[in-house]
Amino acid sequence: xxxxxxxxxxxxxxxxxxxxxxxxxxxxxxxxxxxxxxxxxxxxxxxxxxxxxxxxxxxxxxxxxxxxxxxxxxxxxxxxxxxxxxxxxxxxxxxxxxxxxxxxxxxxxxxxxxxxxxxxxxxxxxxxxxxxxxxxxxxxxxxxxxxxxxxxxxxxxxxxxxxxxxxxxxxxxxxxxxxxxxxxxxxxxxxxxxxxxxxxxxxxxxxxxxxxxxxxxxxxxxxxxxxxxxxxxxxxxxxxxxxxxxxxxxxxxxxxxxxxxxxxxxxxxxxxxxxxxxxxxxxxxxxxxxxxxxxxxxxxxxxxxxxxxxxxxxxxxxxxxxxxxxxxxxxxxxxxxxxxxxxxxxxxxxxxxxxxxxxxxxxxxxxxxxxxxxxxxxxxxxxxxxxxxxxxxxxxxxxxxxxxxxxxxxxxxxxxxxxxxxxxxxxxxxxxxxxxxxxxxxxxxxxxxxxxxxxxxxxxxxxxxxxxxxxxxxxxxxxxxxxxxxxxxxxxxxxxxxxxxxxxxxxxxxxxxxxxxxxxxxxxxxxxxxxxxxxxxxxxxxxxxxx
Amino acid sequence: xxxxxxxxxxxxxxxxxxxxxxxxxxxxxxxxxxxxxxxxxxxxxxxxxxxxxxxxxxxxxxxxxxxxxxxxxxxxxxxxxxxxxxxxxxxxxxxxxxxxxxxxxxxxxxxxxxxxxxxxxxxxxxxxxxxxxxxxxxxxxxxxxxxxxxxxxxxxxxxxxxxxxxxxxxxxxxxxxxxxxxxxxxxxxxxxxxxxxxxxxxxxxxxxxxxxxxxxxxxxxxxxxxxxxxxxxxxxxxxxxxxxxxxxxxxxxxxxxxxxxxxxxxxxxxxxxxxxxxxxxxxxxxxxxxxxxxxxxxxxxxxxxxxxxxxxxxxxxxxxxxxxxxxxxxxxxxxxxxxxxxxxxxxxxxxxxxxxxxxxxxxxxxxxxxxxxxxxxxxxxxxxxxxxxxxxxxxxxxx
Numbered sequence: 001x002x003x004x005x006x007x008x009x010x011x012x013x014x015x016x017x018x019x020x021x022x023x024x025x026x027x028x029x030x031x032x033x034x035x036x037x038x039x040x041x042x043x044x045x046x047x048x049x050x051x052x053x054x055x056x057x058x059x060x061x062x063x064x065x066x067x068x069x070x071x072x073x074x075x076x077x078x079x080x081x082x083x084x085x086x087x088x089x090x091x092x093x094x095x096x097x098x099x100x101x102x103x104x105x106x107x108x109x110x111x112x113x114x115x116x117x118x119x120x121x122x123x124x125x126x127x128x129x130x131x132x133x134x135x136x137x138x139x140x141x142x143x144x145x146x147x148x149x150x151x152x153x154x155x156x157x158x159x160x161x162x163x164x165x166x167x168x169x170x171x172x173x174x175x176x177x178x179x180x181x182x183x184x185x186x187x188x189x190x191x192x193x194x195x196x197x198x199x200x201x202x203x204x205x206x207x208x209x210x211x212x213x214x215x216x217x218x219x220x221x222x223x224x225x226x227x228x229x230x231x232x233x234x235x236x237x238x239x240x241x242x243x244x245x246x247x248x249x250x251x252x253x254x255x256x257x258x259x260x261x262x263x264x265x266x267x268x269x270x271x272x273x274x275x276x277x278x279x280x281x282x283x284x285x286x287x288x289x290x291x292x293x294x295x296x297x298x299x300x301x302x303x304x305x306x307x308x309x310x311x312x313x314x315x316x317x318x319x320x321x322x323x324x325x326x327x328x329x330x331x332x333x334x335x336x337x338x339x340x341x342x343x344x345x346x347x348x349x350x351x352x353x354x355x356x357x358x359x360x361x362x363x364x365x366x367x368x369x370x371x372x373x374x375x376x377x378x379x380x381x382x383x384x385x386x387x388x389x390x391x392x393x394x395x396x397x398x399x400x401x402x403x404x405x406x407x408x409x410x411x412x413x414x415x416x417x418x419x420x421x422x423x424x425x426x427x428x429x430x431x432x433x434x435x436x437x438x439x440x441x442x443x444x445x446x447x448x449x450x451x452x453x454x455x456x457x458x459x460x461x462x463x464x465x466x467x468x469x470x471x472x473x474x475x476x477x478x479x480x481x482x483x484x485x486x487x488x489x490x491x492x493x494x495x496x497x498x499x500x501x502x503x504x505x506x507x508x509x510x511x512x513x514x515x516x517x518x519x520x521x522x523x524x525x526x527x528x529x530x531x532x533x534x535x536x537x538x539x540x541x542x543x544x545x546x547x
Numbered sequence: 548x549x550x551x552x553x554x555x556x557x558x559x560x561x562x563x564x565x566x567x568x569x570x571x572x573x574x575x576x577x578x579x580x581x582x583x584x585x586x587x588x589x590x591x592x593x594x595x596x597x598x599x600x601x602x603x604x605x606x607x608x609x610x611x612x613x614x615x616x617x618x619x620x621x622x623x624x625x626x627x628x629x630x631x632x633x634x635x636x637x638x639x640x641x642x643x644x645x646x647x648x649x650x651x652x653x654x655x656x657x658x659x660x661x662x663x664x665x666x667x668x669x670x671x672x673x674x675x676x677x678x679x680x681x682x683x684x685x686x687x688x689x690x691x692x693x694x695x696x697x698x699x700x701x702x703x704x705x706x707x708x709x710x711x712x713x714x715x716x717x718x719x720x721x722x723x724x725x726x727x728x729x730x731x732x733x734x735x736x737x738x739x740x741x742x743x744x745x746x747x748x749x750x751x752x753x754x755x756x757x758x759x760x761x762x763x764x765x766x767x768x769x770x771x772x773x774x775x776x777x778x779x780x781x782x783x784x785x786x787x788x789x790x791x792x793x794x795x796x797x798x799x800x801x802x803x804x805x806x807x808x809x810x811x812x813x814x815x816x817x818x819x820x821x822x823x824x825x826x827x828x829x830x831x832x833x834x835x836x837x838x839x840x841x842x843x844x845x846x847x848x849x850x851x852x853x854x855x856x857x858x859x860x861x862x863x864x865x866x867x868x869x870x871x872x873x874x875x876x877x878x879x880x881x882x883x884x885x886x887x888x889x890x891x892x893x894x895x896x897x898x899x900x901x902x903x904x905x906x907x908x909x910x911x912x913x914x915x916x917x918x919x920x921x922x923x924x925x926x927x928x929x930x931x932x933x934x935x936x937x938x939x940x941x942x943x944x945x946x
Contacts, residue, residue, distance in 0.1 A: 283670070
C-alpha cells in the first residue's frame with residue numbers, strides 16, 4: 001500500500017496516507033483498501049488506521065500483531081478455555097488443608113488427576129502462563145484502543161457537513177427526492193428528537209449520541225486499570241490474608257498490625273434451624289441434614305497502649321465488643337475480620353475414673369486439664385493418682401521409657417499414671433482406646449469417662465488496598481459498556497444542492513434510526529427512507545458478510 | 548398465614564404454566580392467518596401469565612422472608628420467568644410473534660425441568676443471608692432472560708436459513724439440538740412417571756468423598772452406582788436395613804455423582820431410543836417439523852434481535868454476574884474473586900459474549916455465524932445455571 005498523501009479529486013483536500021474516504025467530502029479516494037480487514041468503512045469515516053497502513057519495521061509487525069482483533073479474540077478464547085480446564089478438578093486451595101497434593105489428586109482422580117497435578121493445573125489461575133495470557137490481553141487492549149482511538153478522535157472531532165453525492169448513496173439508509181421544499185421542516189422535526197445540527201451552506205449534519213462511540217474506549221480503560229490493580233497485590237503492604245485461630249476465652253495478638261491490636265474470643269456460637277411453627281418445618285422434617293442458621297464469634301477488640309514502648313508488657317485497652325458473623329465482618333483501620341470456620345477437634349480436658357479389678361468404682365472421677373495438667377489427683381477413699389508422664393501428641397516410648405510427643409497440641413494424649421493407696425503403687429500407660437499395665441498384676445484400673453473439647457473460631461484477617469483501584473476499574477468498565485451499548489450514535493446528512501438528499505448512519509440499531517427518520521419524512525411529504533438491507537425481507541436470503 | 552401465601556404462590560405459577568401453554572394456540576393461528584385479534588389474545592395471555600409468575604415470586608418472597616432464588620427449583624423458575632419477560636420486552640420493540648412461538652416453549656420446558664427438583668422452601672444458610680442474594684441473582688436472571696432471546700432468534704434464523712436435506716455439518720448440528728430437546732423431554736417424562744406415578748425408589752447407602760455415610764434414592768434402576776454401595780430400605784427413624792435392589796454392576800468412585808450420572812445415562816439411552824423411533828416413523832429430520840414455523844420469520848429482524856439482545860443483556864450480566872457477585876463475595880467470603888467453579892464459568896460466559904461482540908463488530912460475524920454463537924451462548928448459560936451446581940462441588944452447590 002502506498003504511503004503517500006492522497007489528494008481528493010473532487011474537492012482537492014489533501015488526506016493523510018491510508019485514508020479511504022476523503023476527510024472533507026466523504027468521497028471514496030482509495031478503493032484498493034483491504035476489504036477483508038475493514039468491514040465498515042464508516043466506522044472511522046475512512047480515516048487511516050495505523051495497523052492497516054504500515055507494515056515495514058519490526059515495530060510495525062508487533063503493532064499489527066497486538067492490534068489485530070483476530071489475535072485479541074484468540075487470546076480471550078485461550079483464557080476462557082484455560083479457565084474451564086481449571087474447573088475440571090478442584091484447585092489446590094479447595095483440597096483439604098495439609099493434604100499432600102500429589103497424593104490427593106492421584107488418590108481421588110486417578111491417572112488423570114496425577115497428570116492434572118504434574119501439568120500444574122492444580123494452581124492454574126496463578127500459573128505463569130495464565131498470568132502471561134492476561135498480560136498479553138492487556139497489551140492487546142491498550143494497542144488496539146490506541147490504534148483505533150486516534151482515527152476515531154480525528155473523525156469525530158470536527159465532522160464536515162458537506163459530503164459528496166456518492167457518500168450519500170453509500171449509506172445503508174438514503175433517499176433522494178426532486179422536491180427540496182420541505183428540507184427546513186425535516187431538520188426542525190429531527191431537532192425535536194434531540195439531534196444537534198451543524199450546517200455548512202446547503203449542507204447539514206444532524207447528530208446525536210456521539211458519546212456512544214467512546215464507550216469501548218472507556219470500558220477498555222477501566223479494564224486496564226483493573227488489571228493494573230490486580231498486579232499491585234504483589235507489592236508488600238498492599239495485601240494481607242491471614243487465618244487467625246482463637247480458642248474460646250483466649251486473647252491473641254493480630255499479626256501484620258505490629259502488635260497494636262488484640263482480639264479476644266468470648267464465645268463461638270453455631271445456631272441451627274429447628275422446627276417450630278415456621279414455613280420451613282416441612283423441609284426440616286424431610287431432610288436428614290442439619291441446616292446451620294448462624295456462625296458467630298463474639299469478640300472483644302483491644303488496642304495495645306504500650307505498642308510504642310520497646311520491650312514493655314502489652315497494656316490492653318478495650319475498644320469494643322462485636323459479634324462477627326458470616327456477611328458481617330468486623331472492620332478496623334484498613335483491616336477486616338471475617339468469620340471463616342471453626343474447630344472443635346482439639347481436646348480441652350479428659351475425665352477418668354478409678355476402678356478395681358472387679359470394675360467396682362473407687363472414689364470420685366478426676367479431670368485432667370490437658371493444657372495445664374496437675375501432678376497429683378486425690379480421688380478420695382485414701383487413693384491417689386499421680387501423673388508420672390504426659391505426652392499431648394503421643395508417638396512412641398523412647399529407650400529411657402519417656403513418652404515422646406510429636407507436637408504440643410493435645411490431639412493424641414497419653415499418660416503414665418501411678419495409682420497409690422499409701423502402701424503400694426502400680427503404674428499403667430493410658431492412651432486413647434488403649435490401656436497397658438506397666439507393673440505386673442495391677443489391682444487397679446483407670447477408666448476413661450469422657451472428654452471435653454476446645455471450641456475455637458477461625459477468623460480471616462484481611463487487608464486489600466487494591467480493592468478501591470479494582471472496583472474503580474470495573475466501575476469505569478461498566479459505565480463504558482453501558483454507554484457503548486445503550487446509547488446509539490446516529491448521524492444524518494441532508495442537503496438541497498440538487499433536490500432533497502438524505503443519508504443516515506448509525507453504529508448500531510438501524511431499526512431505531514428508521515423510527516427517528518420515517519415519521520419526520522412522512523410529516524413533510526416524503527417517502528420512507530430506503531434501507532438497502534431490508535430488501536431481502538422474507539426471502540430467506542442469508543445476509544452475506546459484505547455489506 | 549405464610550403457608551396460605553405459599554399455596555397461592557404455587558397455584559399462581561402452575562396456572563401461569565397452563566395459560567402460557569394455551570397461549571401458543573392463538574399465537575400460531577395469528578402467524579398463519581395474520582389476524583391481529585389472535586395476536587392480541589396471545590400477547591394478553593402471556594402478559595397475564597407473566598403477572599401471575601411475578602405474583603408467585605412476590606408471595607413466595609413474603610412467605611419465606613427471602614428472595615426465592617436460593618435453590619435449584621427457584622433458580623430455574625426465576626430464569627424461565629425472565630425468559631417470558633425477555634420475550635415481552637422484545638415484542639414491545641419488534642412486534643415479533645415467531646420469537647414467542649419458540650421462546651415460550653423453552654420457558655415451559657425449563658420450568659417443567661425445574662419442578663423435578665425439590666420445590667420445598669429452604670431456610671437460608673449463613674452465607675446466603677444477605678440483601679445481595681436478591682440483588683445479584685435477580686440482575687443475573689434478567690440478563691439471562693434477555694441474552695436467551697438472542698439464542699432463540701438465532702435458532703429461528705438457523706431453522707429458516709439451513710436447507711432441510713442439506714448434507715452438511717450445520718444441518719447435522721441443528722438436528723442434534725433437536726435430538727437434545729427430545730432427550731430433555733424424555734427425561735422429564737420418565738422422571739414424572741417413575742418418581743410420581745410408579746413411585747420407583749431404590750435406596751443405596753454409600754460413603755461420599757468427605758467420608759460421610761449418605762443414602763441415595765434412585766428413581767430409575769441402577770446402571771451405575773457408588774463404589775461399595777449397599778442396597779438398603781428405610782425402616783423408619785433413620786434406620787436402614789439391607790435388602791436387594793437391581794444393580795447393573797458398574798461402580799464408580801465417590802468423586803462422581805453416580806446418582807446424577809445414572810439419570811443422565813437413562814435419559815440418553817431412552818431419549819436416543821425415542822429419537823430413533825421418531826426418525827424411523829417420520830422418515831425426516833426432526834427439524835423439518837419446526838422449520839415451517841420459522842419460515843415466516845424475517846431473517847434480518849432475527850439477526851437484529853440476536854445482536855441487540857446481546858448488547859442489552861451483556862452489560863446487565865457484567866453488572867449482576869460479575870460486579871455485584873464480586874461485592875457480595877468480598878463481604879461473605881472475604882475475597883471478591885476466588886476462581887470457584889461457578890465464578891469461573893461466569894467469567895467464561897462473560898469472555899464468550901466478549902468474543903461474540905468483537906467478532907460481530909470487527910470481523911463481520913453477522914447472520915448465520917452470529918446465530919450459531921448466540922445458540923452456544925445459551926448452552927453456556929444452561930451449563931452454568933444447572934450443570935455446575937449439580938456436577939462440580941463448590942461454594943455454589945446449594946441444591
